[in-house]
Amino acid sequence: MAKDHSAFPNEDSYDETYGSGDLSTILPKSDFPDAERDPRRIYAAVRDELMLDGNSRQNLATFCQTWEEPEIHQLMDDCIDKNMVDKDEYPQTAEIEARCVRMLADLWNAPDPGNGVGCSTTGSSEAAMLGGLAMKRRWEARRRAEGKPIDKPNLITGPVQICWHKFTRYWDIEHREIPMEDGRLLMTPEEVLARCDENTIGVVPTLGVTFTGEYEPVKAVSDALDDLQARTGLDVPIHVDGASGGFLAPFCAPDLEWDFRLPRVRSINTSGHKFGLAPLGVGWVLWREEQDLPEEMVFWVNYLGGNMRDIALNFSRPGGQIVCQYYNFLRLGRNGYRKIHGACYRSAAFLADEIGKMGPFEIVYDGNPEGGIPAVSWKMKDGAEPGFSLFDLADRLRVRGWQVPAYTLPANCEHQAIQRILVRNGVSFDLCSLLVDHMKDALAHFEAHPIQEPLSKHEASGFHH
Numbered sequence: 107m108a109k110d111h112s113a114f115p116n117e118d119s120y121d122e123t124y125g126s127g128d129l130s131t132i133l134p135k136s137d138f139p140d141a142e143r144d145p146r147r148i149y150a151a152v153r154d155e156l157m158l159d160g161n162s163r164q165n166l167a168t169f170c171q172t173w174e175e176p177e178i179h180q181l182m183d184d185c186i187d188k189n190m191v192d193k194d195e196y197p198q199t200a201e202i203e204a205r206c207v208r209m210l211a212d213l214w215n216a217p218d219p220g221n222g223v224g225c226s227t228t229g230s231s232e233a234a235m236l237g238g239l240a241m242k243r244r245w246e247a248r249r250r251a252e253g254k255p256i257d258k259p260n261l262i263t264g265p266v267q268i269c270w271h272k273f274t275r276y277w278d279i280e281h282r283e284i285p286m287e288d289g290r291l292l293m294t295p296e297e298v299l300a301r302c303d304e305n306t307i308g309v310v311p312t313l314g315v316t317f318t319g320e321y322e323p324v325k326a327v328s329d330a331l332d333d334l335q336a337r338t339g340l341d342v343p344i345h346v347d348g349a350s351g352g353f354l355a356p357f358c359a360p361d362l363e364w365d366f367r368l369p370r371v372r373s374i375n376t377s378g379h380k381f382g383l384a385p386l387g388v389g390w391v392l393w394r395e396e397q398d399l400p401e402e403m404v405f406w407v408n409y410l411g412g413n414m415r416d417i418a419l420n421f422s423r424p425g426g427q428i429v430c431q432y433y434n435f436l437r438l439g440r441n442g443y444r445k446i447h448g449a450c451y452r453s454a455a456f457l458a459d460e461i462g463k464m465g466p467f468e469i470v471y472d473g474n475p476e477g478g479i480p481a482v483s484w485k486m487k488d489g490a491e492p493g494f495s496l497f498d499l500a501d502r503l504r505v506r507g508w509q510v511p512a513y514t515l516p517a518n519c520e521h522q523a524i525q526r527i528l529v530r531n532g533v534s535f536d537l538c539s540l541l542v543d544h545m546k547d548a549l550a551h552f553e554a555h556p557i558q559e560p561l562s563k564h565e566a567s568g569f570h571h
C-alpha cells in the first residue's frame with residue numbers, strides 16, 4: 107500500500123533520531139553550517155562523539171576528578187550563570203569563595219585564618235602564576251630597597267609540573283630545576299642550597315611530584331634555608347606546590363609539617379579539582395599573611411558595599427566549581443575527606459603489593475600517606491628482559507579500556523621508563539582488583555606472544571600529567 111504522505115506532512119519532525127535527515131549525513135567539520143538542526147538529534151550526535159574519548163573513570167593518568175555526587179551535578183547546573191568576576195552582581199558566590207579561602211587557611215594552619223589571604227583560580231597552574239609572581243615582586247621590592255639590580259631573578263624547584271616551566275618562561279625568570287639522578291628523584295636540601303643566591307626569588311617544593319607521586323621534603327628544605335639565613339643573611343621564601351598534597355596531607359598525614367606551620371612557607375597552591383574533589387576548573391592560592399601578597403597585584407572591587415580583593419589572570423570565569431568546593435567542605439568535613447582519601451590509599455597499597463608480586467616490576471613509590479599521594483609507580487627491574495616494555499603494557503591495557511600511562515623521566519633520568527597509576531575517588535578497590543586481573547592477563551599474553559620489537563616511548567602515545 108502506498109504511504110499516505112498527507113498524514114505525515116513533515117516526516118522529519120517526529121522524534122526518531124538516527125534515521126532522521128539531520129543524522130543521515132556527515133555533519134559539518136570545518137565550514138560554518140548554514141542550516142538549523144533539531145536540538146535533540148544534534149545532542150545525540152555530539153554526545154556520541156564524546157564516547158570516542160574513552161571512559162574517563164578508567165583513565166588512571168589524570169589527577170582530576172572524574173566522578174561526582176549527583177548533588178554536584180545539580181549545583182553545577184544551578185550555577186551555570188554565575189560569573190566569578192562579578193563580585194558585586196553575585197555577592198553570595200563571592201562570599202562563598204571567601205569562606206573557602208578562610209577554611210583553607212584554617213586547614214593549612216595559617217597564623218590568622220579568620221583573615222585568610224588568597225583566592226580561587228582556574229586550577230593550580232593559574233595559582234602557581236600568582237604565587238610565583240608574588241615571590242618575584244617581593245624579591246624586586248627588597249632588591250630595590252637595597253639599591254641592587256633586579257634583572258636576573260631565579261627560581262629553584264625539583265622536577266616540576268609544566269606550569270612552573272611556563273611561569274619561569276612567561277615571566278623571564280631563570281629556572282634552576284634540580285635534575286633527577288639515579289636513586290634520587292626528588293629535591294634535597296643540599297641540592298637546593300647549592301643553587302641559592304641573592305637572586306633567588308624562592309624555592310618550590312612539590313607535595314606530590316607528577317612523575318612518581320612522592321612528597322618533596324618541605325620541612326627539611328625549610329630547615330636548611332633557616333640555616334642558610336643564619337649563616338649568610340639570605341632569606342629565601344618557600345612556595346609549596348600542593349596541587350595534590352594540599353588536599354591530602356592535612357587529612358591523611360596530619361603530622362607532616364609542610365604548610366604555614368613552617369614560617370618560611372609564604373604561599374601554597376592547590377587544585378580543587380584534584381583531591382579537593384570539586385569538578386574541573388578550580389584551584390586555590392593562599393598567602394601566609396597579608397604582607398606576603400604585594401599590594402600591586404591586588405585590584406580592589408566593590409562588593410556588598412565593602413571591598414574585596416580581585417587577584418586573577420582571567421576576567422570572566424565560571425563560579426559553579428567554587429560553589430561545589432564549598433559544598434564539599436560542608437558535606438565532607440575533615441572526616442569525610444579522610445575517609446575518601448583513606449580508601450584511595452588502601453587501594454594504592456593493594457595495587458603496589460600486587461604489582462610488586464607480578465615479577466618483572468620494581469615499585470618506585472608504593473602510595474603511602476606519609477610519603478606522597480595515593481598513586482603507585484613502578485619500573486622494570488634492573489636487568490629484567492620480560493619481552494615487553496612498559497609502553498607495550500600500557501598499549502595492551504587499552505584493550506580493556508584502561509589508561510595506565512608509561513613515560514620516561516625528565517633530566518637526568520631520561521633513560522628510565524616508569525609507569526604510574528593514580529588512585530582517586532571512584533577508582534574503587536573492586537575496580538583495582540579487576541585491573542590487577544587484566545594486568546595478569548596482559549603478562550600472560552606477552553608470554554604467549556613475545557613482542558619482537560617492544561614499543562619505545564616515541565611510538566607509544568605519551569600521556570601523563
Ligand SMILES: *Cc1c(COP(=O)(O)O)cnc(C)c1O
Nearest residue numbers: 229230231267269312347349377
Ligand atoms: C596538576 C598539577 C599542576 C597543575 O594544576 P592544574 O590544576 O591542572 O592547573 C601543578 N603542579 C602539580 C604538582 C600538579 O600535580
